[in-house]
Amino acid sequence: MMWGLDSDKDLTMGEAPIIIGQDLQHGNDNDFESKSGTFETGTIIGDKKYVIGETAAEFFYVKVQILDNNCPGEWVNVVELGTKPISCNGHSAVVLKDRILILRKDSNPDDCIWFLEVDTMFVREQQEKNLGTEVVAWSKGVIGNAEKPVVISGPSGVGKGTLISKLMKDFPSMFGFSVSHTTRAPRAMEKDGVHYHFTEKNVMEKEIKDGKFLEFASVHENLYGTSVEGVELVSDAGKRCILDIDVQGARSVRASTLEAMFIFICPPSMDDLEKRLRDRGTETEEQVLKRLRNAQAEIEQGTSSGIFDHILYNDNLEECYENLKKLLGLDGYDVPPKSAPKAIDLPRDHSVSKIDDKIIINSTSSSILEKESKNLIMLDVSSLKGGAPGRTRGLNFEAIDSFSEGFNGSGN
């Protein structure tokens, strides 16, 4: 079967046209066999056609189907990683180099721009692991670049949680904590969703398989993991994300596409560490001994493996905290100068065009009010970073209205 949106052209990456969801429904894409879609776009990249649909069968979430030119007439098996957008009233699809930009109609400003990663490094790695299936990854578009997340590791009882709590208390609008998942039982004062997402082993194992986690590890015989969503929630709120994870987790994050700052916290001595763990009184004797045994190896790896950018000794708590603040560029700050990133308010009815790295979104609304507020939006996709689910950042924009002389918004 020959397929294509424009049969005269052999489209390659970056050359596919922009398609508005409703158009396909009305038969503009003649060669495409629709699978009962309500709103669908078909985007060609290389040998593949990515059909992004908001179907009646799976009415809640957007669904991706793929046709491969090399296997004519057959739908390819697709694994979709990451949190998907929910269905809306149609979308436009624009091919970028290694991803498809999705502009969603009638969506909230913080939910109108998504990316379907189809050929990023992360996706290619996942494809190698899932031979025989196509892997794609969903990621919400995030304006600007959030500051690098901070990974804090160190043996159990060294004081990571204590230091992080102080930081969060002193700079609540600047930092957000990545709430991990764990299969260990909650301690007396711990709250589900605040300290951890406490979960069952079989549930977490399934979620790991589904690609929900940025990293995970078995620590002191329990599973712990950082979900992509947990980090995303913090970054989307315009805050710097703090991860409290063990050395194995830090190693995984280091190997991932997430750019972070890695800090290892060391105890002054094993005796001090043991005293802190025992005084904390949260573990049984058997667990304390297990944690102390693991601490030895963690300290060796933390101080010698090259994973960490900085090592801090937590002897005197206040001194260690001051040193942590220095590393984070916070010495001398009382009130942090931080504002949340701006969101893009897409006009309800619009046309979309692409010139190099700029996407021009033009209001076609007949409503004077809407025209006044959002006439033309220019997205700049030249600095996109990421490629793993949930983490495509660096989108910039300018909103230009027809009634004022200049710009009325910027993502920078």
Ligand SMILES: Nc1ncnc2c1ncn2[C@@H]1O[C@H](COP(=O)(O)OP(=O)(O)OP(=O)(O)O)[C@@H](O)[C@H]1O
């Ligand atoms: N510099 C310090 N001097 C003395 N006690 C400390 C110091 N820092 C933290 N502590 C105490 O040590 C105990 C362990 O600290 P904390 O719970 O923060 O460790 P942690 O590294 O987060 O441990 P885990 O990895 O098990 O969660 C706590 O009771 C805390 O009050």
Ligand SMILES: Nc1nc2c(ncn2[C@@H]2O[C@H](COP(=O)(O)O)[C@@H](O)[C@H]2O)c(=O)[nH]1
């Ligand atoms: N790899 C990961 N390690 C994590 C994560 N969340 C916490 N941790 C580490 O586990 C130990 C034990 O924590 P505790 O709360 O049971 O005392 C500690 O070293 C944490 O840093 C995670 O998501 N991934």
